[in-house]
Amino acid sequence: NAGVTQTPKFQVLKTGQSMTLQCAQDMNHNSMYWYRQDPGMGLRLIYYSASEGTTDKGEVPNGYNVSRLNKREFSLRLESAAPSQTSVYFCATTPPTSGSSYNEQFFGPGTRLTVL
């Protein structure tokens, strides 16, 4: 089992370009998340998806769109990249049960994005 995978690992864009970050999980989890992490900062939630077919905004959604393509895949799109979107992007997923296991988020390896 690969867990949570993300592509690409690194990307450099010019201001105004668009791109899609891909995330896939083989853990059969319903919930998926996109975070960004800036140097010295914690993780800030961009968008999340409670289940296939549903998506909701998180703390910092401006400039991003998402698609929950199916249960496995959750993509993040930057329509017109800006230097302020230079960051490391993490996808994560959680199991649906209550108690301790619910809180455990499983993270992908991240995508390091630079916008010039």
Place this chain on the structure above:
Amino acid sequence: GQSLEQPSEVTAVEGAIVQINCTYQTSGFYGLSWYQQHDGGAPTFLSYNALDGLEETGRFSSFLSRSDSYGYLLLQELQMKDSASYFCAVRDTTGFQKLVFGTGTRLLVSP
């Protein structure tokens, strides 16, 4: 909303014990989690406290006091590989229960 405060950096030597504190303000509370992140890596889950008291997992322990809105992560017998950032997180109780993370504490372990 939710907010969490952690010290930005803590330093210690190999073999020592270190405590990383986390205070939180939440409109509701379901539990406090801790995550570890090495430089260039992804966060990984360490522990979760739903009730007051100490939870022990090997060299790591986590404590929670709900009345004080406070928790800490205790790392014993420090090793060089423990140098990493540590994040506390609470579950957001407004609508879908997603996690809200603190800004993290960078732990530097020296020989």
